[in-house]
Ligand SMILES: Nc1nc2c(ncn2[C@@H]2O[C@H](COP(=O)(O)OP(=O)(O)OP(=O)(O)O)[C@@H](O)[C@H]2O)c(=O)[nH]1
């Protein structure tokens with residue numbers, strides 16, 4: 001049953017029973033509105049929407065052809081803070097014969113740093129660049145003008161990302177290593193090093209002398225500005241972060257280099273120093289989605305619709321395969337009165353997202369309030385006391401041979417593997433949902449032994465589209481194939497029917513999974529404590545001698 005929502009035609013502003021009807025008109029199905037002007041062509045005003053539909057379908061198709069390159073859950077990123085700008089060796093302009101001009105070179109600006117933060121809108125590492133470099137500080141110039149600071153750069157990741165620094169190498173070490181192969185004299189090596197860190201202006205008074213360089217080095221060392229080697233992992237442990245909750249203050253992972261000093265700082269006006277080049281760090285980013293419940297199903301069976309019905313989160317829904325390209329996580333809040341966060345008013349249909357957007361666009365055009373498609377639980381917010389809250393991930397559709405990395409393949413299986421409760425979602429309106437179930441089981445099992453049994457809730461969706469007897473036969477067939485060990489829930493995600501039973505089952509399974517996890521963690525802690533007492537903190541028992 002479609003909801004009856006009041007709206008009006010965008011052209012003539014005549015009242016139409018439902019905005020859905022207006023959309024139907026827009027697509028040329030004018031028979032649906034027989035009492036409306038027949039010679040009016042409404043289709044033009046919606047061509048952009050139809051175009052958008054085509055564009056999205058093309059996008060989904062091309063993503064599918066890329067065989068899973070869209071969901072990135074593991075990536076190596078090289079990061080470097082920005083280089084500091086150089087100091088300037090400038091002299092103040094003086095009148096002819098007025099004596100020596102004073103040094104007036106400004107300092108270089110320091111380089112921008114690289115920070116890490118989280119965003120709730122991300123559910124993949126796709127947006128990460130492979131190289132991230134802080135902005136370079138600009139050089140100082142005459143008249144004591146200091147250079148500008150380089151721009152900071154932010155790396156944004158989803159919650160659930162593990163970040164590990166796996167390599168760190170400074171420019172200085174690399175140069176020293178290369179020089180070792182050149183067979184240079186000590187003086188030559190010294191001169192090369194000075195030239196790396198000091199800018200000299202030999203224009204007036206011939207070459208800059210050894211002594212001038214030496215003095216500059218002593219001064220820079222005194223100021224802590226002489227380039228020291230990058231600390232190794234033993235000296236300064238690598239950065240390791242397990243991001244389980246949103247980051248409040250961005251975390252610094254790579255500091256920008258200090259700017260160089262201008263010539264007023266040195267004994268010789270012909271000398272200034274260069275800005276620092278921070279070391280290159282390689283980070284490994286891995287996304288582990290932290291959902292209590294994972295939905296597993298072939299494409300287009302209604303997983304995203306179910307996520308919406310359970311969580312109220314606006315997941316992408318459309319009637320073509322691979323609408324969902326990245327896992328989506330929503331929070332299911334279940335209240336003491338039996339309601340849950342995504343629960344809708346009775347009879348309200350969960351729309352395909354495009355259709356929903358059309359309705360909202362129409363309301364916007366007409367300056368009306370948005371139709372209340374996503375009603376929240378109950379009227380008053382304080383009516384409900386929360387009983388349990390858990391997360392649920394809607395995953396991209398699984399394809400046969402996913403375990404051999406076909407479709408979104410391994411990356412997606414890796415993420416569902418982490419959910420302690422798995423739910424198979426099948427389309428009951430298809431001829432043989434049992435075959436789909438066997439395909440899913442087979443893929444999970446081939447990926448990891450025992451994983452297929454973890455999914456012990458089977459959701460048979462789209463029950464509204466099946467004749468009663470045919471539906472019963474299909475359910476019977478599935479029950480016979482799987483035995484009594486799994487729960488079967490027949491429902492219609494789209495029309496919000498039968499979901500309550502699923503919510504109750506999920507509450508029970510998530511509760512059990514959490515209790516088991518607590519027991520396991522307790523046991524591990526106890527073993528660790530015993531081992532620490534008896535042996536050492538690495539869990540190795542001390543041998544009796
Ligand atoms: N009749 C009916 N249609 C449904 C039901 N659930 C979902 N649909 C429709 O099925 C189509 C696919 O739904 P989605 O929720 O996008 O399916 P999905 O499994 O997330 O698809 P992918 O993201 O491509 O894997 C949409 O047109 C939904 O409106 C249902 O219970 N009954």
Ligand SMILES: [Mg+2]
Pocket residue numbers: 303304305316317323324394395396397
């Ligand atoms: Mg989907």
